[in-house]
Amino acid sequence: MSNPNPVHYVPLTAPDGELAGYIWADAAAVGWFHRPAGSSSAYRTAEEWHDRARELHGRGLAPRGVLSMLSREPGVGPVTEAPDVAAIEELARVVTPADDRRLLDGLDRDNADAWRELGDAFDALTDEDRDIKWGGGQKRADGVQHVAYPLYSEGLRRVVSALEGVGAVSGEYRWMGNPMPDLPPDGRLSPADAIRAATTTVRGERVCDGMIADAVKDGLLDAIVASLRAWYAEQPSAAPGNMCRFCGGSPAADVTFRAHRGLVILMGFKKTDGPMCFTCGLAVYRAYTTHTLCQGWWSPLSLFVFAPLTLVRNLLAVRRVKRLPAPGPGTLGPRYDPGVPVHRRPRAYVALVPALWVLFMIVTGLSGAV
Template identity: 50%
Template sequence: MTYEPDAPRYRSETDKPVHHLTVANARGEAMGYLWANDEDDAAGWCLRPAGDRAGFDQGLKWSAKLDEAKARGLVPTAALAALVRGSDPRCVSHIDPGSLTAAPSLTALTQLAHIVTAADDRRLLAQLDRENADAWRQLREGLAALTDEDRDVQWSKGGEQPDGTRQMSYPLHSRRLERVVRALPAVGAVTPAYLWQDNPPPTVPLDGRMSPADAVRAATAVVRGERFSDGTIARAAKDGLIDAVAESLCSWYATEVAGTHDDP
């Protein structure tokens, strides 16, 4: 068996200034940035974590195009120029041709990519199910019924069992807490439109108040996070995050939806 040598690629890191281009979707919203530095022969894709899954998928395609440019022997900034010429605004993503600019470092570009915009908030709020009145009732009533005992989640007894097997400890959510947690995806607050694994874990604001869009972000991170790490929901219940999320969402629904017609 013979092995082909690794395909040539630009370096993925640089500590020097970078030139970058904005890659946008059909609505003109930034999905990420293509960047380059000739001195270090470096170039790559910088995802906007505040964006959605499409930014991740499109980033793979743009990264592949950078690999093709490297294989053709183009220096990084020449690769950016070639990608601009080949970009088609009719595609899922395209390069904003007038967006070429410079950042003092790759770190600075990464910080730019983490800025949340009003368009990001609107996209997440659009995921909420305005029509599922029963799910919103479950969330509202479930929140009202929560007790301090529900918020202080206990764990099962782990270790060796009577039959000789060993069992991992796991959180024992009360029925009232489960009611609230189940209502979150039902109202649309748990969504693939938020890249929760690419963002910092949610925290409770100092004043306990959370914007509706941030509530969607937190709900997604908590509910999806429980699949990967037992106790994520328990911590969110104990530190007040579940309450802040549910209160924000219920307030949004009461103002934006229920207030426009008779409450079910």
């Protein structure tokens, strides 16, 4: 059975290819839906097309004729039938991967200081910071009622400022036209939803006191910061902003440490590279260097080539690590324990065996030549 009151629509595309919204028409009216998750420029595009549709309809063109006319224009798709207007509105509310990428592109991934400040500020929050008191609310003698307002601590204000500093409060997200992202049962937000939640919370506080207080109380603030820190830890960035591949702390240096095992018949090579903080990098250096000093000598090539080369490379790499300051709080997991220095590890002194053997051979050779 055909729909007695058909509704049709055309999709609208911004100049950069982003889906901007939909113009719809039924038997009597012309309307539009912009995409709430779209960019500001896409919203303006959809608005301009809606103005154009209203103009055509105002000139006496039938609603379906308006769609037919618009569908001939660049940036407007073909006329399509829908069950009802609600179905078109549902289409407009679809969030695409491109919407997520646009928000993530607004994060200042290269500002290591801003991300470090976010981690430090959040980790410094105390129970007292989270126990938010309210001021105002009293009724004066003349009958005027004061409006209650939250009393945020300096520590909590510091976290909010840090969210703005990393770009998590986005001008590209029209929070008033979108619902607050739901916090999943596991308490984990996607990075894009963390930006949406941060934007709604921080900007919403300016028009509705208590948005930040609610986010603290229900765990949303914790989920926002955790998601953003985890996202940043996965980003390849410039050297000063690198985060340690093991603990997520920063700063970190992009280095490579190697270990070598030389046997009479077989040789083994191992390396670990990537950004490492001072603590984790020192731990890897000491472990790999001790391994090489213990097991890296037991073949001619290992003795004279591979083991010495490995030790020299590690020394050059650890110099870069030792120039780093102590790392900030980690975001990925526990930090490696460097343990005692190499010269205090008994296994490292196994290297004296081949060294003494070489010295013995040299002395024996010189004695025989006399």
